[in-house]
Amino acid sequence: MNEIFFGALPYVAFTVLIVGTLYRYATNTRTWTTKSSQFLAKDSLKIAGPMFHLGLAMAFGGHVIGILIPKFLTDSAGIDEHLYHIIALAGGIPAGILFFVGFFLLMQRRFGNPRMKVNTSKMDGWLYLILFFAIATGCLATTLNATGILGDFNYRETISVWFRSLLIFQPDISVMENVPLIFKCHLLCALALITIFPFTRLVHCLSFPFEIFFRNSIIYRRK
Amino acid sequence: MKIKAQVAMVMNLDKCIGCHTCSITCKNVWTNREGAEYMYFNNVETKPGIGYPKDWENQEKWQGGWQVKDGELSLRTGSKLERILKLFYHPRQPELLDYYEPWTYDYETLIHSGRKNHQPVARPRSLITQKRMEIQWGPNWEDDLAGGESARQDYNLKHMGIDITLEFQDIFMKYLPRNCNHCLNPACVAACPSGAIYKRDEDGVVLVSQDVCRGWRHCIPACPYKKVYYNWKTNKAEKCTFCYPRLENGLPTVCTDTCVGRIRYLGIILYDADAVFSTAKTADEKNIYPNLLDVIKDPSSAEVQAAARAEGISEAVIKAAEISPVYKIIKGWKLALPLHPEYRTLPMVWYIPPLSPIIKATEDKVYLPDSESMRIPLEYLATIFSAGDVGVIKKTLQRLLDMRAVMRQKEIDAAPPKNLEFELGEYEKMYRLLGIAKYADRIKLPAGLQGKTHEQLRELQGSTGYACPGGCC
Numbered sequence: 001m002n003e004i005f006f007g008a009l010p011y012v013a014f015t016v017l018i019v020g021t022l023y024r025y026a027t028n029t030r031t032w033t034t035k036s037s038q039f040l041a042k043d044s045l046k047i048a049g050p051m052f053h054l055g056l057a058m059a060f061g062g063h064v065i066g067i068l069i070p071k072f073l074t075d076s077a078g079i080d081e082h083l084y085h086i087i088a089l090a091g092g093i094p095a096g097i098l099f100f101v102g103f104f105l106l107m108q109r110r111f112g113n114p115r116m117k118v119n120t121s122k123m124d125g126w127l128y129l130i131l132f133f134a135i136a137t138g139c140l141a142t143t144l145n146a147t148g149i150l151g152d153f154n155y156r157e158t159i160s161v162w163f164r165s166l167l168i169f170q171p172d173i174s175v176m177e178n179v180p181l182i183f184k185c186h187l188l189c190a191l192a193l194i195t196i197f198p199f200t201r202l203v204h205c206l207s208f209p210f211e212i213f214f215r216n217s218i219i220y221r222r223k
Numbered sequence: 224m225k226i227k228a229q230v231a232m233v234m235n236l237d238k239c240i241g242c243h244t245c246s247i248t249c250k251n252v253w254t255n256r257e258g259a260e261y262m263y264f265n266n267v268e269t270k271p272g273i274g275y276p277k278d279w280e281n282q283e284k285w286q287g288g289w290q291v292k293d294g295e296l297s298l299r300t301g302s303k304l305e306r307i308l309k310l311f312y313h314p315r316q317p318e319l320l321d322y323y324e325p326w327t328y329d330y331e332t333l334i335h336s337g338r339k340n341h342q343p344v345a346r347p348r349s350l351i352t353q354k355r356m357e358i359q360w361g362p363n364w365e366d367d368l369a370g371g372e373s374a375r376q377d378y379n380l381k382h383m384g385i386d387i388t389l390e391f392q393d394i395f396m397k398y399l400p401r402n403c404n405h406c407l408n409p410a411c412v413a414a415c416p417s418g419a420i421y422k423r424d425e426d427g428v429v430l431v432s433q434d435v436c437r438g439w440r441h442c443i444p445a446c447p448y449k450k451v452y453y454n455w456k457t458n459k460a461e462k463c464t465f466c467y468p469r470l471e472n473g474l475p476t477v478c479t480d481t482c483v484g485r486i487r488y489l490g491i492i493l494y495d496a497d498a499v500f501s502t503a504k505t506a507d508e509k510n511i512y513p514n515l516l517d518v519i520k521d522p523s524s525a526e527v528q529a530a531a532r533a534e535g536i537s538e539a540v541i542k543a544a545e546i547s548p549v550y551k552i553i554k555g556w557k558l559a560l561p562l563h564p565e566y567r568t569l570p571m572v573w574y575i576p577p578l579s580p581i582i583k584a585t586e587d588k589v590y591l592p593d594s595e596s597m598r599i600p601l602e603y604l605a606t607i608f609s610a611g612d613v614g615v616i617k618k619t620l621q622r623l624l625d626m627r628a629v630m631r632q633k634e635i636d637a638a639p640p641k642n643l644e645f646e647l648g649e650y651e652k653m654y655r656l657l658g659i660a661k662y663a664d665r666i667k668l669p670a671g672l673q674g675k676t677h678e679q680l681r682e683l684q685g686s687t688g689y690a691c692p693g694g695c696c
Contacts, residue, residue: 033438033458040351040455042318050311114352115319118455207437209310209416212303217413218499219421220227 005188006162007171013194020198021206034204037110037119044109052102058095059138062088067160081154089146096139103135127200134189141182150180159183225496226520226531228540229407229427229571230470230668231549232479233488233559234400235657236577237623241398243267243363245478245487249402252477253464258456260325260350263362264463265402265478270607271377271387272365274399276321279449280378280563286315287447288410288566289503296504296567298414300445310416315444319455323360325350351455368396379606395598397577399607400486402478403450403463404562404570405429407494407518408503411462414445420460425540426491427571428465436460447566473670485660490547490667491540492554492571493520493531499569508565508610515561515569519554522547539669546667548656549573556645556653558622560608560615575657576604576616578623591628594620626650626657 025032038045066088074084107128110116144150158175165172197203249265268274282288286299300306300315328345336343349356365373371389374396380387388394405422409429412420419435420442422428431442431451436459442451443460451462466476474480479487495518502514520527522544531541544550552575553559559573579598594617595601601613601620609615621644628640629650639647656664 029434030457030459033436034440035458036438036440036453037455038313038316038440039318039453042316045312046314050308053311114354118351119458204437207417209307209437209439211418212307212416215418217298218408219412219418220424221421222424 002173002176005184006173006176009191010166010171013191016195017197021203024198024203032203032207033201034207035119035124035201037116040115040119041109041113044105044113048102048105048109051098052106055095055097055099055102058091059099062092062095066156067163070160070164071156084156085146089142092142096135096142100135100139103131107132123196123200127196127202130189130192130196134186134193137182137186137189141180141186144180144182150182153178153180153183155179155183159187224520224527224530226493226527226534226536227427227496228425228531228536228544229492229494230405230465231427231490231492231547231553231571231573232402232476233549233552233573233575235484235486235488235575236397236399237575237657238484238486239267239398239400239577240484241267241269241367242483244481244483245400245402246363248477248481249463252466254461256456257350258454259452259461261319261322261362262452262454262461264450264452264461265400266362267398267400268363269365269367269369269374270397270399271374271380271395271603272368273373273376273378275323275362276317276449277360278321278376278378279447282447282566284315285317285444285447285449287445287449288568289408290567291504291506294504294506296500298410298445300410300414300441306414306416306441309441310439313440313444316440316453317443317449319351320360323362323364324356326356326358368394379603383602383606385600385602393598395579395600397579397599399562399574400478401448401450401562402476402572403429403465404448404568404572405463405465406571407496407499407515407569408567410445410447410566410568411442411451414441415439416441420451423467426465426467426470428467428470429462430464430467431460431462433457433459433461447563447568448570470668473668475666475668479666485662485665488548488552488656488665490549491522491544491669492547492550493522493527493536493541493544494518495520503567503569505567508567509612511564511567511569512561512609512612512615515564516554516557518569519550521554522550537669543667543669548660548665548667551656556622556649558619558653558657560619563607563610565610574608575623576608576619578620591624591631594624622653626653630654 038049079087110120110128145153145155158179161175162172245265246263246267250263253264254260254262263275266275274280278284282299286301288299289296290299301309326347326349328347330345332343333345347356347358348354368374371394374389375387405427406429407427409420409422412422412429416439417435417437419432419437421430421432423430438453438458438460440453440460443449443453451460454461466474469476475487475489479489498518502511502518505511505514522528522541528541549559553573559575561570561573564570577599597620601616602611604616605611605613625640625643629643629647632639643650
């Protein structure tokens with residue numbers, strides 16, 4: 001079972017992510033958009049939109065740091081386990097609150113305003129469901145872990161090690177054996193998100209317009 | 224000098240009868256689709272009025288167009304960093320109700336109603352939510368002042384600091400047909416985060432690439448004329464295309480073609496692309512209009528033609544520029560003015576300001592009044608067409624009055640009026656072009672704007688529009 005979940009599924013998910021995204025970009029850029037709904041409901045987006053995106057960016061950054069930076073590097077930098085977790089929670093708690101509250105406000109807006117129906121596809125529905133579980137399990141796992149209910153579990157010695165082993169194509173499944181169920185659920189949600197990413201509105205994050213800083217203000221093009 | 228060609232339009236507001244044929248034919252061709260129902264690439268407003276979308280001229284509210292700050296030209300909508308932050312929520316983007324909620328009627332009830340004491344009615348239904356709705360506002364809610372409720376909210380009046388009375392003896396109005404101005408310095412192009420909006424090199428038409436647009440929607444507040452629209456179905460920006468598929472084949476835009484009053488003139492102008500930014504940066508906004516005239520170059524000058532050839536502009540386009548009716552009106556006679564030049568986008572749809580009936584008090588004394596004694600206050604026209612410079616409006620209207628005086632004297636066989644600006648023959652030409660010009664005189668477009676040679680066009684014969692015969696490659 002573990003082989004499938006932690007050895008095969010991640011590769012399937014990332015393959016779908018990469019191939020699917022490239023395929024959609026190559027064949028169907030006309031549907032590649034932010035799907036902005038500000039035009040339909042402006043006021044309710046004012047706080048919720050930026051809040052959600054800020055929480056998301058912070059949470060994403062936290063995951064990158066927690067998963068990609070090996071423990072021995074922070075150890076050698078003189079940051080011990082206790083200090084590391086204080087830093088992690090100092091960033092993580094506000095991120096979680098912004099992310100979750102932002103998500104809640106956005107959903108209230110999306111399903112409370114009849115106009116928003118034209119901006120909500122069936123795929124969006126699935127996306128929000130998975131996103132909800134991903135945020136909920138993530139927040140719950142962090143809370144349980146921080147309060148010590150899960151014992152002396154350390155994701156940096158288990159999940160992070162496993163994820164980095166995926167990146168070098170030598171999956172180390174053994175470290176995942178004693179990972180608490182709630183973390184496994186969170187992982188499963190993440191894999192689901194990664195899999196459906198190319199087919200949802202999420203793709204707009206890849207189009208973040210950095211080019212605005214580099215291009216001429218007026219563009220001339222020949223036919 | 225870097226010469227580029229631009230398709231420019233002139234509208235003779237004296238002849239606009241406010242029939243909305245341009246809006247409707249445009250709508251039937253371009254925006255009768257789901258997601259675009261609320262869009263009017265071309266609309267006709269009654270001025271004074273708040274317009275479509277509501278209060279679009281209020282740039283304190285929308286922050287459209289450009290500004291000069293510390294001698295530098297920048298988008299009023301904010302610095303690049305500010306604009307990145309506004310990706311998540313743009314405080315200046317108009318929303319649906321700033322335009323109006325599009326609706327249809329339950330026509331079915333008219334046919335399927337059972338036998339009743341009262342006639343069945345078709346009640347309105349929202350095209351967004353598909354639910355019953357009360358109609359609160361429409362794309363042309365203030366047609367012919369419509370009771371005048373919103374007329375006094377006109378931003379131009381507030382800007383001038385005057386109130387108008389709606390008493391019958393003083394009231395005034397005029398029509399203002401508006402489509403995309405295909406500006407020389409378009410703010411929408413500069414504001415687009417994705418670089419999806421571009422100005423065509425061949426004819427200056429400003430287009431949104433539907434494949435590159437990511438729906439960041441920054442073009443919409445950035446355009447001071449509010450002529451870029453957000454499609455709620457495709458979630459991308461759309462705007463007037465100047466009917467480019469028609470232009471490419473030497474045909475005018477649909478609005479021009481179908482104009483009942485024959486108010487629209489379409490032709491080529493040649494302009495100096497190197498001078499665009501410095502003109503947009505003009506310190507005193509009243510000088511933008513005269514400087515813009517300098518950007519437009521004389522197409523019959525050998526130097527300009529040589530520069531145009533050096534840029535690869537085809538002979539057909541240069542020829543069209545030489546005989547361009549819009550060049551004649553804009554620069555030859557200086558009869559047309561840009562709409563709100565103070566937005567600094569250098570618009571390429573120009574307006575001949577309207578003469579208007581004289582006020583009752585002076586009516587019985589003169590045949591033709593001074594421009595000051597006409598119904599539409601000069602200050603009002605100046606706020607709209609010349610950044611508040613009343614002198615420009617006065618001169619422009621005087622040319623139109625002179626033309627009428629010359630033609631009248633000719634008719635009654637009297638001596639021509641004195642202090643004329645042009646030769647007598649020019650007024651006759653002016654009268655012909657403004658008054659009785661035929662289709663082919665009002666519209667002078669070269670075929671093959673894309674610069675395709677006859678050889679290339681012949682290859683396309685029989686290919687039914689595909690890139691190669693049979694369409695297989």
